[in-house]
Amino acid sequence: MVADLAPSERVLWTGSPVRHPVFDSSDRLVVPGAIFGVPFTVFWISTATNAGAPSFFVAFGYVFLAWTVFLLIGRPALRWLELRATVYTVTDQRVVIEAKVFGVARSRSRYLRQLSPPRVAARAGGLGDVRFDEPGFVDMVRANRNRPMPQRPFELRAIDGAERVRDLIMAASR
Template sequence: MDPGREQGPATEGPLAEQLHRGETLLWTGEPDPSVLFTRADAFLVPFSLFWFGFIAFWIHGVVSSGAPMGLVAFGGVFALIGLYMLVGRFFVKRWTKRRTRYAVTDQRALALTGATEVSDADLQQASVSVRCGRDRRHVTVTVGGGGAWSPAALYANTGMDFFGWQGQPAFGLYDVADVEGLTRALKTAREH
């Protein structure tokens, strides 16, 4: 472990390796992989159904008219995109959540996905938004970002996050079941 990083029994593991000297770990947790839908899905699911239905109708028309196979293959690409939007993104979202760990320190919020992908947000400088799910059993925390209507914010936590590459990416701790622990750690960090 780097000598400039915090060590100790309460801060062992991959997230501990990300701590700066003097930084105190307040909370660790993970997203709930069973939570698949977000508010954005109120738009994305109907749009995905429309997209896939339109492309299926288009491909049927192209095939039945005897058009060249190149045109069918072109439609096939759009059908695969539609299939991903309709079903595939939920598998990707669940897989990503199972590989993600979160932490809140007295200075930052961190997200570790897999063994190497780390993102963080300064809790002292950025705006923090806390939103409880409808069931009040999960909480989503977003820090900074380009606003609620930015592409990064609209596609965040949908399995289509790559569409939000324009602008400043949104940082979030999504669908956390430990509502009380996370909100208490955020309050402590913001008062620090």
């Protein structure tokens, strides 16, 4: 699936997530907030409608309802679909993460020399995540003032033999 390999690049490992979790640690605050937000928004819409409030208040309620339902259902579903379609590739020069969801292909890569040392968040049976420490929000703002929004973490999620892959990356980055 890696289409843009340099002629001198050699593939060392390729794999995909073994598990496709619907929820992850970032959902600890989002899901409870959305669970609270749905009934609140329904109350908002019914109160605004019954009180004869301007249509802006009712429309705002429907937009907010759509957003909270997306946070509760759509966001985890998209994550699940993306993980099912993700392919990881480690070459002798970089790490590539590719996914194709709903016909939209996305690819992210980092050169090994630009990555911090990988660390493993292991689970039972050798399954785990290989994570790289990315620069924080303030570092990104200082480095690139045109793009201050933080990106998703660069990690190989839910792979089999995570420690072996980490060791392979460490050896290749020397």
